[in-house]
Amino acid sequence: MSSPELADRVLAIVARIPRGQVMTYGEVGAEAGCGPRQVGRIMRECGSEVAWWRVVRADGSSALAERARPHWLADGLPMRGERVDLRSLGPESPE
Structure with missing residues (x-):
């Protein structure tokens, strides 16, 4: 998959995260077919186009x-301090 295609795929996944939910970089990567660091790079370069805080x-x-x-x-x-409390969000988010 080329870089622009991967970026489009990652951004489409992030755009579908509903209000009140988050995904981890690893979850986005697993769905997009890449690693969490690639997701981070894409979000750094293009994340302002979507709800990056999710x-x-x-x-x-x-x-x-x-x-x-x-935004959170x-x-x-x-929240748990300065972090999103993933455990409170239910089974679709990791512990």
């Missing part, structure tokens, strides 16, 4: 937590 690390944190926090709160995401 993609988090496996522990619910984000390198952009300060910028993401208002507006989305009604459960």
Whole structure:
């Protein structure tokens, strides 16, 4: 898969994440057929086109937590300190 195709695929997956939910970089990568680091690169380069704050690390944190926090709160995401509480979101999110 070429890089533009992969970027389109990752961005389409992220665009489908509903308000009040998140996916980890690994979950997005598994669905897109790539690794979490590739997802991170794509999000860094093109993520402003989608709700970037709905993609988090496996522990619910984000390198952009300060910028993401208002979006997380507006989305009604459960928080644990400066992280999204993935356990509170149910079985579709990892522990």
